[in-house]
Structures are given as structure tokens and as C-alpha cells.
Amino acid sequence: MSAELTYPGPMPWWVSSRAATLEGEVSLARLRARDEAAFEELVGRHEREIFQLARRLLGDREEALDATQEVFLRVYRGLPRFRADASLRTWIWGIALNVCRSRLASAARRLQQRLAPLETVDAEGEESPLPLPDPAPGPEQAAYGAELRDALELALASLTPEHREAVVLRDVQGLEYEEMAAVLGCPLGTVKSRLGRARAALRQALEGVWR
Amino acid sequence: MTCEELRALLDTEGEASSPAARAHLEGCRACSREVERWRLAQAALRELGREPAPPFLHARIMAHVRAEAPGSRPAAWLRGWRAPALAAVGAAVVILGLGLYRAVTPPPVTPVAEVADSREKAAAPEPASGFDKGAAGPPAPAAVVADRVATAARRQEAADGTPPAAEEKHVLAAAAAVPTAGIAAAAGEPARDELGAAAPAATEAMAPRASADLAGPAPGVAGETRGGAPAVGTLRAAERQVAGVVRCRLQLEGGGDVVEVDLPAEGAPLPEEVWSVTFSPDGRIEVLDAFGRTRQAPALLQQGLSQTQRQQLRLGRYRLSQAPVPATPAP
Numbered sequence: 440m441s442a443e444l445t446y447p448g449p450m451p452w453w454v455s456s457r458a459a460t461l462e463g464e465v466s467l468a469r470l471r472a473r474d475e476a477a478f479e480e481l482v483g484r485h486e487r488e489i490f491q492l493a494r495r496l497l498g499d500r501e502e503a504l505d506a507t508q509e510v511f512l513r514v515y516r517g518l519p520r521f522r523a524d525a526s527l528r529t530w531i532w533g534i535a536l537n538v539c540r541s542r543l544a545s546a547a548r549r550l551q552q553r554l555a556p557l558e559t560v561d562a563e564g565e566e567s568p569l570p571l572p573d574p575a576p577g578p579e580q581a582a583y584g585a586e587l588r589d590a591l592e593l594a595l596a597s598l599t600p601e602h603r604e605a606v607v608l609r610d611v612q613g614l615e616y617e618e619m620a621a622v623l624g625c626p627l628g629t630v631k632s633r634l635g636r637a638r639a640a641l642r643q644a645l646e647g648v649w650r
Numbered sequence: 651m652t653c654e655e656l657r658a659l660l661d662t663e664g665e666a667s668s669p670a671a672r673a674h675l676e677g678c679r680a681c682s683r684e685v686e687r688w689r690l691a692q693a694a695l696r697e698l699g700r701e702p703a704p705p706f707l708h709a710r711i712m713a714h715v716r717a718e719a720p721g722s723r724p725a726a727w728l729r730g731w732r733a734p735a736l737a738a739v740g741a742a743v744v745i746l747g748l749g750l751y752r753a754v755t756p757p758p759v760t761p762v763a764e765v766a767d768s769r770e771k772a773a774a775p776e777p778a779s780g781f782d783k784g785a786a787g788p789p790a791p792a793a794v795v796a797d798r799v800a801t802a803a804r805r806q807e808a809a810d811g812t813p814p815a816a817e818e819k820h821v822l823a824a825a826a827a828v829p830t831a832g833i834a835a836a837a838g839e840p841a842r843d844e845l846g847a848a849a850p851a852a853t854e855a856m857a858p859r860a861s862a863d864l865a866g867p868a869p870g871v872a873g874e875t876r877g878g879a880p881a882v883g884t885l886r887a888a889e890r891q892v893a894g895v896v897r898c899r900l901q902l903e904g905g906g907d908v909v910e911v912d913l914p915a916e917g918a919p920l921p922e923e924v925w926s927v928t929f930s931p932d933g934r935i936e937v938l939d940a941f942g943r944t945r946q947a948p949a950l951l952q953q954g955l956s957q958t959q960r961q962q963l964r965l966g967r968y969r970l971s972q973a974p975v976p977a978t979p980a981p
Contacts, residue, residue: 473719482711490703504707511711515718587694595698610664610692611699635662642661642688649687 495607496539594644602637
């Protein structure tokens with residue numbers, strides 16, 4: 440099962456084979472033709488990063504596994520409609536963000552229904568929190584290494600979904616600003632300002648860790 | 651640059667490396683500490699992004715995608731109780747028809763050659779392969795079973811002109827001694843009748859092409875392989891899917907090889923899951939379903955595989971048998 444590249448014609452000599460492998464996506468024609476091998480290759484290329492994205496956005500491993508599976512099912516269903524005006528990767532990441540958002544929303548709704556009488560629930564669900572552990576780290580958690588990691592997970596969970604997306608895309612997944620703008624569907628300036636606010640919120644959430 | 655400006659720079663750029671920032675940091679201990687903390691936090695954030703995905707994730711995704719693929723699901727009118735009901739009605743019609751046929755037609759005159767042939771058959775007991783064959787016949791020993799497979803392979807060779815590549819013929823022969831009849835119906839396994847024996851004619855015809863559906867449920871047929879009678883099948887590329895059989899990907903630890911074998915479904919109808927079976931050199935076998943839950947390993951795998959067979963698995967030969975399979979000379 441070799442990678443079939445979307446580059447029209449033979450690769451130019453200055454494109455190394457490694458770069459071609461990294462950049463080249465599985466052939467769209469094969470994917471649209473429901474070529475199972477091609478789709479499996481696509482899954483193999485993206486499943487890890489999509490899982491990691493979902494894991495950080497959702498804060499729960501099982502939920503992330505379900506989400507990853509849902510993402511690729513949606514990709515499979517949506518391939519015939521994919522217009523290739525964005526890269527395949529950007530499109531997949533966009534789907535992943537949507538899947539995670541809707542899962543967060545329904546999780547928040549479930550939590551609210553469980554915790555609060557209906558009349559007190561804010562219908563807007565203003566940046567509703569995740570059903571995750573108490574984000575305030577105890578004094579014993581203030582340490583480095585693994586404990587810093589735990590504290591970070593909690594701090595991430597305490598962010599609003601919008602801020603969490605920004606931090607995860609940039610500081611966890613390492614996307615460039617342009618990629619973030621494409622995935623999030625907003626201008627570069629918005630991405631930068633949102634990221635700035637998100638990092639400020641994260642630093643604030645981590646305040647207790649360093650004491 | 652003020653402290654606020656430095657923090658803002660840190661947040662937007664993720665670092666404070668401009669000359670103005672460096673100048674401020676030299677004189678401000680609080681900001682230096684904050685920059686150092688952020689650096690630690692960023693390193694930890696990158697670490698968070700390296701959490702490995704579970705090994706079964708790929709199989710799980712593909713199982714669901716295959717279930718989604720066109721043609722992988724039975725037609726709507728065949729789902730649920732209808733398919734088994736139709737099968738039962740069909741079987742009843744066939745039985746009645748056979749009974750009527752026998753009642754009406756006189757016994758045929760048996761030519762001498764056929765008598766001789768039937769004596770040969772009596773010497774090597776053959777498993778029942780249809781409604782009109784020895785229903786209570788004893789189970790065939792594994793050697794006979796293997797011989798039959800070889801014969802079938804030769805016939806196939808004669809039919810399509812392609813020699814049966816030794817590496818591709820992966821014989822799965824589960825002898826009668828295996829109480830829970832483990833690997834009975836490998837892919838393309840002949841249709842097994844209710845007596846639990848393999849039909850040689852079907853063995854010849856085994857070549858339904860790969861069904862894309864790996865995960866489709868196989869309702870109602872699981873457990874038919876438990877009769878204790880010998881069964882034989884040919885496992886080629888493990889691409890095929892028949893009722894009651896699930897394809898397993900065998901991930902060998904250490905070597906990193908992935909091999910696939912088909913195993914009979916255990917117990918209830920198959921859920922839409924793929925098992926991943928992990929062999930370790932020390933003989934430990936771990937079976938995970940597509941959701942990462944540990945399942946009981948199929949009985950044959952637990953009991954039947956010798957160290958040698960595991961080694962063969964490792965070598966990619968996939969030759970599994972409960973009894974030695976003698977090489978049959980070509981005619």
C-alpha cells in the first residue's frame with residue numbers, strides 16, 4: 440500500500456521523497472471512489488494526531504477514542520462532498536474540532552441536568568465547564584514533572600472551550616498560526632489575540648501550582 | 651517595557667526574546683520567574699501531546715468504517731429476525747424435497763466401479779457433507795482432513811491453472827480432540843451443515859472474494875463450530891468473512907509483525923468489533939475487543955498452539971494444526 444500523492448505529475452527533483460511523503464496526501468480520487476486501502480492509509484496518517492487533539496480538548500481518554508472514531512466516520516461520509524479548497528488535513532482537523540465541540544456541549548448539558556434544576560440552567564450555557572475534576576489544584580499537586588502535567592491537565596480543563604482550543608492547537612499540537620486560522624475558520628489576527636487571552640488564562644490557572 | 655507589557659508579549663508570542671524584553675527581564679525578578687514558569691509549562695504541554703494512541707484504535711476505526719461501507723450491511727428487509735427465518739424455511743423446503751425425491755425414485759443400480767470406489771471411501775471415513783451422506787459417520791482424523799484439503803487444492807490447480815502456492819495455503823485443521831472446536835471455519839470455510847463436518851465440495855469452491863465487511867454481525871451462527879467434529883478450511887490472506895467467523899489481527903509483540911487469522915465466533919452473535927490478539931513469546935495471549943476490553947481468548951488459541959506453532963506464526967506461515975499434516979504427493 441504505497442502512498443499515492445496528489446501532486447500532479449512526477450515530483451520535481453528538489454522535493455525529497457521524505458517531504459513528499461509528509462506533504463502528499465492520499466489520492467482524493469481513490470478516496471472518493473471508496474477505495475478502502477486508500478482510506479485506511481488516510482486513517483493511519485491522521486488517527487494519532489486526531490486522537491491527541493480530542494484527548495486534550497475533551498479531557499477524557501474514552502471520550503477521545505469515541506470522538507476519533509466519529510471523526511473518521513464523518514470524514515468517510517463527507518469525502519464525496521469535500522471540495523479540496525482546503526487541504527485534506529485542515530478539513531479533517533476542522534471536523535475533529537466540530538465533533539469535540541458538540542461532544543463538549545452535550546456533556547455540559549448532561550452535567551447541568553444532573554447538577555441543577557432546569558429553571559436555574561443558563562440556556563446559553565456560557566462557556567460551560569467540562570465535566571472534569573475540580574480544576575483548582577491542591578497544595579500537594581504543586582510540583583514539577585508528572586504533577587505539573589496533572590496540574591496542566593486540570594488547568595486546561597478549567598479554560599473555556601475556545602481558549603482550550605487555541606492553547607491545544609498551538610502549544611500542544613504545534614500548529615502554525617496559518618494552520619490554526621484555517622482549522623478554526625477565523626482571521627489570523629483573531630487567532631493571535633485569542634491565543635494571547637487563552638495563554639493568560641492558562642497562566643492564571645497555573646498560579647497555584649508554583650507556590 | 652512594563653511588567654504588563656512583558657506578560658502580554660509572553661502570551662501572544664509564547665516567548666519573551668526581543669531586546670526590550672530581555673532588558674526588562676534583567677532587572678525584574680518577578681517577570682524572569684514568570685518566563686521560566688511559562689517555559690516549563692510549555693514543555694509540559696508539548697509532552698501532553700505525545701500521549702500514545704491505543705493500539706486498537708486503528709482497527710476500531712476501520713471496523714466502523716467498513717460497517718458503513720456500501721454493501722457491507724444486509725438489505726433492510728433481511729435484517730433482524732427475517733434472515734434466520736428465511737434460512738429455516740429454506741432448509742425445511744430442502745429437507746422435504748429430498749424426502750419426497752427419495753420416496754418417489756427407485757434405488758439406482760450401482761455399477762461395479764462405484765462399489766469399489768465406495769469401499770475406498772469406507773476405508774477412509776468421510777465427514778458428512780450433505781443431507782444424503784452418512785449422517786452419523788465418525789469424524790475424520792486430521793490427516794484425512796488435511797489430505798482432502800490438498801486434494802481440493804490440486805483440483806483447484808487443475809481448474810484454474812495456478813499452482814497452489816505453499817506459502818498461501820494456510821491449513822487450519824482442528825482435530826476432533828479439541829473439545830471446543832476452535833479454529834474451525836477459517837475464511838472461505840466450506841458451508842458446514844448441522845452435523846458439524848466440513849464439506850469437501852465446498853472446500854473446492856472456497857473463494858468468495860473479500861467482503862469489505864469485517865465487522866458485520868453474524869447473528870445466530872456462532873457456536874455451530876462447537877460440535878467437536880473435525881473441520882477444515884483454508885486460510886489464505888484472511889480477507890474473507892463468513893458467518894460465524896471473525897477476522898483477528900495478530901499483533902506479535904517485539905517483532906512488530908501483524909498477522910491475521912480467522913477464528914470462530916464464540917458464544918453470542920458477533921458484536922461489531924474486531925479483536926486484537928497479542929501473542930507474546932512466553933505464550934501469553936491477550937485478546938482485546940475493538941473497545942480495548944479484554945476478552946477471553948478463543949479456546950483453541952489458549953490450548954492448542956504449541957511453541958512451534960507460535961514460531962510459525964511469527965514467521966508468517968500461519969500454519970496452525972492440531973495434528974501433524976502430512977504432505978500429500980501430487981497425483
